[in-house]
Amino acid sequence: MEIKADLCIGCGQCVIICPVQAIKLIDNIAVIDKTLCVECSICKRNADCLVNAIRSRRLKWPRVIRSPFSDVISTHKLTGIPGRGTEEMKTNDVTNRFGVDEIGFSIEIGRPGVGTHLGNIELFTTKLTSIGVNFERESPVSALLIDDSGHIKKDIKEERVLSAIIEFKVPLNKAILVLQAIKQIEKTIDTVFTVGVISQVMKNGAIPILDLLTQQGFSVRPNAKVNIGLGKV
Amino acid sequence: MTHSLHRTGKINDLKSDYIILAMLAAGINDKYPDAKQKLLRVAEILNQNNPVNIIPKPAWKISPVITATFIDIEMVKNVIQTLIQEDLGVSIVISGLISEIQEAVKETGLKMHTIHLSLGTFGRKELLPSEEILEITTMCGHHCVSPQSVKYYVELIKSGKISVENAAKKLSKPCVCGIFNPTRAIALLNKLSGIFS
Numbered sequence A: 001m002e003i004k005a006d007l008c009i010g011c012g013q014c015v016i017i018c019p020v021q022a023i024k025l026i027d028n029i030a031v032i033d034k035t036l037c038v039e040c041s042i043c044k045r046n047a048d049c050l051v052n053a054i055r056s057r058r059l060k061w062p063r064v065i066r067s068p069f070s071d072v073i074s075t076h077k078l079t080g081i082p083g084r085g086t087e088e089m090k091t092n093d094v095t096n097r098f099g100v101d102e103i104g105f106s107i108e109i110g111r112p113g114v115g116t117h118l119g120n121i122e123l124f125t126t127k128l129t130s131i132g133v134n135f136e137r138e139s140p141v142s143a144l145l146i147d148d149s150g151h152i153k154k155d156i157k158e159e160r161v162l163s164a165i166i167e168f169k170v171p172l173n174k175a176i177l178v179l180q181a182i183k184q185i186e187k188t189i190d191t192v193f194t195v196g197v198i199s200q201v202m203k204n205g206a207i208p209i210l211d212l213l214t215q216q217g218f219s220v221r222p223n224a225k226v227n228i229g230l231g232k233v
Numbered sequence B: 001m002t003h004s005l006h007r008t009g010k011i012n013d014l015k016s017d018y019i020i021l022a023m024l025a026a027g028i029n030d031k032y033p034d035a036k037q038k039l040l041r042v043a044e045i046l047n048q049n050n051p052v053n054i055i056p057k058p059a060w061k062i063s064p065v066i067t068a069t070f071i072d073i074e075m076v077k078n079v080i081q082t083l084i085q086e087d088l089g090v091s092i093v094i095s096g097l098i099s100e101i102q103e104a105v106k107e108t109g110l111k112m113h114t115i116h117l118s119l120g121t122f123g124r125k126e127l128l129p130s131e132e133i134l135e136i137t138t139m140c141g142h143h144c145v146s147p148q149s150v151k152y153y154v155e156l157i158k159s160g161k162i163s164v165e166n167a168a169k170k171l172s173k174p175c176v177c178g179i180f181n182p183t184r185a186i187a188l189l190n191k192l193s194g195i196f197s
């Protein structure tokens, strides 16, 4: 994104709306910090700039990678879904992507609202690979992996995005290793991340992962997403 | 898209915050000739049950996901009942308090199939805005609502330059999925601006 300095009247609306505070008024002109800007297009869509000073630029590699991980309107080529994730459990009543005795994880780096450089993906993917995790093939993050050890392309590591979701599933008996890895990575990462855990609900209403989460010291929020089983093949 | 998952807030506030999401499975039940019609029918049902927000109408035909926000679990139950009657076969996900959803599902004769639990936020939490601001900003799970815009509108409300209702409307604008709950935002903005504590 760029701002035409000769047009800007310094109203400050774009400064207020930028989710990562990448815009500052300098001598009454809005200036974008290119390092911080995640190319989400929110300023262009929502600042209601009276003088049309906010302009999209044609982005070159590797900067172009920022947009699909930040701009909600931008559709990832791989998933065909606008946004940063996949169908995950939303259609599990049809796909059985997460079977009984399997646990899904969604780790969203940079959320809520802080952002991340893509290099942080490797903190998780290298560690998780070493404990035998296979990543969701349709996840946009999987498309960035260049080897079986969980490394990503070198030239994109410094690129900043609003968030990147790592999605995978493991057998229930391996979930403990993932939870332990999360605790370790939390100590070293330079941003925030959210963790979601996916499980089928048993016929008697039980959720098998709950006991393990408690044992490992994780607390579960009172609100969740529930697939109510109305989907049909 | 775990965009409605990590909403923060106290249990009482979350009692007026539910999202219903409808989706067909790619390459499975989205390939039938009437698939799009079925998804559109779900959008109509959601729209007829008084959502406080819904994915904009022009997007209904092109988006693979339909989303709407409700402030009352009774409305959610009405939606579920209609969906059961019409038997459209579209996958439905409800986001909100587990205890309330569990009850709604039971009352309508269904069972929870799969659950996506939130373990919350980890890492450098000192980088986050205050809990009160997060309660508003996390209502757009793609984080298109900036913390400083919340502070900005709180100041405008305090100085009488904007109504709480209009401020909530302005804050909901960047959320293109229709999952930002403007009614809940009004209550939270009232608290933040000291109108109601």
Ligand code: SF4
Residues within 6 Å of the ligand: A003, A007, A008, A009, A010, A011, A012, A013, A014, A015, A029, A030, A047, A048, A049, A050, A051, A052, A053, A054
């Ligand atoms: S909204 Fe437009 S005029 Fe106002 S500060 Fe931003 S670029 Fe300048």
Ligand code: SF4
Residues within 6 Å of the ligand: A001, A017, A018, A019, A020, A021, A022, A023, A032, A036, A037, A038, A039, A040, A041, A042, A043, A044
């Ligand atoms: S594109 Fe997004 S991150 Fe960049 S300046 Fe605009 S609002 Fe900020």
